Amino acid sequence: MNNLYFDCFSGISGDMLIASLLDLGVEIDYIKDMISLLNLSVSVSCDKKIVKGISSTKFSVNSSNNAPLRHLPDIEEIIMTSKLEDDIKSRSLGVFYQLADAEATVHGIPREKVHFHEIGAVDTIVDIVTSFLCLKYLDIDTVISSPIPWNNGYITISHGTYPLPAPATALLLSGIPCIGTNVNMELVTPTGAALISSIAKSFGVFPTSIPKAIGYGAGSNERGDSVPNLLRAVLLEPTDNLSLQNETVAVLETEVDDLNPEIFTHLYDKLLMDEQVLDLFTTPIIMKKNRPGVLLTIISKPENINKLSKLLISETTSLGVRYRLQQRMCTIREEQSVTTPWGSIKIKKAYLPSGGTRIKPEFEDCRMIAQDHNLPLIEVYSKIYSWLVQNSYL
Numbered sequence: 001m002n003n004l005y006f007d008c009f010s011g012i013s014g015d016m017l018i019a020s021l022l023d024l025g026v027e028i029d030y031i032k033d034m035i036s037l038l039n040l041s042v043s044v045s046c047d048k049k050i051v052k053g054i055s056s057t058k059f060s061v062n063s064s065n066n067a068p069l070r071h072l073p074d075i076e077e078i079i080m081t082s083k084l085e086d087d088i089k090s091r092s093l094g095v096f097y098q099l100a101d102a103e104a105t106v107h108g109i110p111r112e113k114v115h116f117h118e119i120g121a122v123d124t125i126v127d128i129v130t131s132f133l134c135l136k137y138l139d140i141d142t143v144i145s146s147p148i149p150w151n152n153g154y155i156t157i158s159h160g161t162y163p164l165p166a167p168a169t170a171l172l173l174s175g176i177p178c179i180g181t182n183v184n185m186e187l188v189t190p191t192g193a194a195l196i197s198s199i200a201k202s203f204g205v206f207p208t209s210i211p212k213a214i215g216y217g218a219g220s221n222e223r224g225d226s227v228p229n230l231l232r233a234v235l236l237e238p239t240d241n242l243s244l245q246n247e248t249v250a251v252l253e254t255e256v257d258d259l260n261p262e263i264f265t266h267l268y269d270k271l272l273m274d275e276q277v278l279d280l281f282t283t284p285i286i287m288k289k290n291r292p293g294v295l296l297t298i299i300s301k302p303e304n305i306n307k308l309s310k311l312l313i314s315e316t317t318s319l320g321v322r323y324r325l326q327q328r329m330c331t332i333r334e335e336q337s338v339t340t341p342w343g344s345i346k347i348k349k350a351y352l353p354s355g356g357t358r359i360k361p362e363f364e365d366c367r368m369i370a371q372d373h374n375l376p377l378i379e380v381y382s383k384i385y386s387w388l389v390q391n392s393y394l
Contacts, residue, residue: 001139001140001141002138002139002140002141002212002235002236002237003140003141003142003143003144003209003235003236003237003355004135004138004140004142004143004144004233004234004235004236005143005144005145005146005206005207005209005233005234005236006020006143006144006145006146006196006200006231006232006233006234007146007206007231007232007233007234008145008146008147008148008149008188008196008231009146009149009227009230009232010149010187010219010223010227010228010229010230010231011148011149011151011186011187011188011192011219011229011231012148012187012188012189012192012193012195012196012231013127013188013189013191013192013219013220013231014123014124014127014128014130014131014189014191014192014195015058015059015060015061015123015127015217015219015220016059016192016217016218016219016230016231017127017131017134017192017195017196017217017231017233018031018059018127018130018131018134018217019046019056019057019058019059019215019216019217019218019231020057020215020216020217020230020231020232020233021131021134021135021137021138021215021217021233022046022057022059022134022215022217023056023057023215023216023217023233024138024213024214024215024233024235025138025213025215026133026134026137026138027137028044028045028046030133030137031044031130031133031134032044034084034129034130034133035126035129035130037082037083037084038078038079038082038084038125038126038129039078039081039082040063040078040122040125040126041063041064041122042061042062042063042122042123042126043061043062043063044059044060044061044062044126044130045059045060045062046058046059046060047060049218051216051218051222051228051229051230052226052227052228053228054216054228054230055216056216056217056218056228056230057215057216057217057218058217058218059130059217061122061123061126061127063121063122063123063126064122071112071113071114072096072097072100072111072112072114073112075093075096075125076093076096078125079092079093079096079125079129080093084129085136087132087136088129088132088133088136091132091198092128092129092132094198095128095191095194095195095198096128097111098172098194098197098198099124099168099172099190099191099194100112100114102168102169102171102172102190102194103168103190105171106167106168106171107159124191127191127195128191128194128195131195131199135199138235142201142354142355143199143200143201144200144201144202144203144204144207144355145196145200145202145203146203146204146205146206147176147177147178147179147203147204148173148176148177148178148179148188148193148196148203149178149179149180149181149183149187149188150165150173150178150179150180150181150188151164151165151180151181151182151183151184151185151186151187151188152164152180152181152182152183152184153183153184153185153186155186164185164186164187165186165188165193166186166190168190169188169189169190169193172190172193172194172197173188173193173197175197175390175392176193176196176197176203176392177203177204177392183223183224183225183227184224185221185223185224186221201355201356202355202356202357203392204357206234207236207351207355208332208351209236209237210236210237211234211235211236211237212235212236212237213234213235214232214233214234214235215232215233215234215235216230216231216232216233217230217231217233218230219231244329244330244331244332244353245329245330245331245332247327247328247330248302248325248326248327249278249299249300249301249302249325249326249327249328250299250300250301250302250304250305250323250324250325250326251297251298251299251323251324251325251326252297252298252299252300252305252308252309252312252321252322252323253295253296253297253298253321253322253323254295254296254312254316254318254320254321254322255285255287255293255294255295255296255318256293256294256296256316256317256318257287257291257292257293257294258317259294259316259317263315263316264282264294266315267296267315267316268280270311270315271298271308271311274300274304274308276300276301276303276304276307276308277298277299277300277304277308278299278300278301279298279299280296280297280298280299281297282294282295282296282297283295283297296312296316296318298312302325305323308321309321309323331350331351331352331353331358332350332351333348333349333350333351334348334349335347335348335349336349338388338391338393340384340387341387342369342372342373342380342383342384343365343368343369343372344365345361345362345365345366345369345384346361346362346365347359347360347361347362347388347393348360348361348362359388359393361381361384361385361388366380366381366384367380369384
């Protein structure tokens with residue numbers, strides 16, 4: 001199984017997606033054989049193309065200009081009566097349902113009555129089906145995508161002239177991280193938006209991975225700036241253990257049975273102010289002579305052993321500190337600040353071995369929100385998590 005990252009620096013369309021995967025090694029003859037199972041009067045081809053100095057692949061669909069106007073039930077029949085494998089059929093129809101729902105919402109009609117060039121065109125049927133054929137050919141398990149460009153300008157379609165992204169495209173991008181761009185041309189098509197929202201497990205920066213191969217898919221139009229109109233697909237090694245990093249830490253321990261409990265609060269505050277202290281905890285123990293005591297444990301960077309040992313002896317009744325070096329595996333993590341309806345909070349983001357992420361809001365920020373808004377802390381957590389989901393942080 002392989003993982004795949006789409007770098008949509010210049011947007012995405014169905015033909016660009018397919019072309020990038022062909023550039024990664026999908027055989028065009030395999031695609032031709034599979035598309036013939038749709039029983040459509042259509043042929044496909046691919047050619048090498050140089051775009052602003054970069055070698056890429058261009059994918060083309062050649063069909064009759066007299067193709068009939070089709071509604072969603074017609075497309076369902078074409079796909080379901082074909083001899084394609086069942087998973088290709090179901091995933092392809094899922095994207096058509098997304099397209100039809102978006103257009104139906106924009107125009108205020110049932111999806112069964114949607115009839116327009118984007119969903120009815122033969123090349124759209126081929127683009128969607130071929131996309132899933134390519135993913136299966138490359139044995140792709142997980143797809144990750146960069147944020148999607150949200151560009152300005154206008155586009156003229158059968159219903160009139162509309163701002164970019166086109167209304168259906170804008171709706172299909174709902175819930176997906178997008179980046180504003182000033183390119184005055186269509187960078188993301190409805191088919192491209194529907195496909196990437198269907199196949200991508202997550203959106204964000206390039207994950208910690210080992211690139212195996214890189215493919216470039218060329219778009220039909222040329223940008224007016226210096227950026228090539230390409231989609232970059234990066235084939236990745238499976239991410240098992242790649243999002244884990246091995247590091248050496250120092251574990252310091254000391255026991256006390258005669259320390260004023262009030263001192264622990266002061267000690268905790270002082271230790272947690274030190275960026276080299278990675279973790280700190282206490283454990284109740286029974287010491288010699290059967291006296292209850294406390295085991296104080298600190299995990300820190302190894303270079304901080306001497307400094308922390310002096311601090312523990314100075315601030316407690318301990319006369320000595322034990323330490324040892326240990327190895328630990330931990331996720332790659334990062335912190336970022338986000339602005340929520342309740343104020344700015346920090347969130348911790350961990351990259352998991354599965355390729356996914358785990359996000360946790362900072363406790364102190366949530367506690368402050370609870371105090372400022374007179375809300376139960378548990379309710380604040382619930383609201384924050386819901387907001388993070390709605391805004392595609394989770």
